[in-house]
Amino acid sequence: MSKIFCLETEWVQSVHDLKSxxxxxxxxxxxxxxxxxxxxDSYTFRNVCCEKDFEYYIEHLRNKSYFDYNIVYLCFHGGPGDFAFPADKKDKDKEPFSLIDFADQYEGIFKERPVNVHFGCCLTLNTNEDDILYFKRKTGANMVTGYERSVPFVESFIFETWLMNAMAKHPDFRATRMQEFANKEMPFYVDKFKFKAY
Structure with missing residues (x-):
């Protein structure tokens, strides 16, 4: 059985966002x-509005009491090689949080146990493969998955339900086997979103 550690952004920034x-x-x-x-068999979920929130919650994964969480599920607005915090987007000089930033700031955070990191973000893996492999190596992630294209909510709900289930049922799968499995079981979504496993 698997445990999911999930951080999700506040998607819509408006006066009504707390009602969403x-x-x-x-x-x-x-x-x-x-x-x-x-x-x-369980999950931990938190909303994240800014980088400080992210830092506070993600650091919990260094604590041994979180070592049995083997899926880290990050749901944010994304861009090629990065993801963004909505509160920080109001600052015109603030850059999105890149995979390289993450890897350097949280070096070794997933080491000592097998953790699969899924970016439920548009476009985040539409970047240089070396950057993704750097993220994987530096953080100690077992596998990194995500998308090269934009991902609509309803379709991604279907695919990510399948993906979380697949990761939980096949904890021994590395990237190549997961990519092959996704290609076989969910070819429409793999092609539509350009899903990738590293």
């Missing part, structure tokens, strides 16, 4: 409610 509910939490609840078929 999580997009990803229903997916996590579905997986939990269908255990043991889903292979997910």
């Amino acid at each position: 509910d999580s997009y990803v939490k229903p997916l996590l609840e579905f997986l939990l409610n269908t255990a043991p078929h889903s292979g997910i």
Whole structure:
């Protein structure tokens, strides 16, 4: 059985944003409610508005009491090689948080146990492969997955439900096997989103 550690952004920045509910939490609840078929037995979920929030929550993964979380699921607005925090986007001089920034700031955060990191973000893996492999190596991630294209919410809900289930049911899969499995089981979404596993 697997545990998911999920951080999700505040998607819409407006006066009404506190009235919006999580997009990803229903997916996590579905997986939990269908255990043991889903292979997910628990999750930890937090909303993240700014880099300080992210820093506070992601640092928990260094604590041994979180070592049994083997899927890290990051849901943000994305761009090629990066993802963004909505509160920080208001600062015109603030750059998005890149994979390289993450790797350098949180070196070794996933070491000592097998952790699969999934970026539920548009375009984040549409970047130099060397940068993705640097992120993987520097953080100690077992596998890194995500998309090279933009990803609509409804379709991504379907695919990511499958993906979380696949990761939980096949904890021994490395990137090549996961990519082959996704190509075989979910070819439409793999092609549409340009899903990649590293």
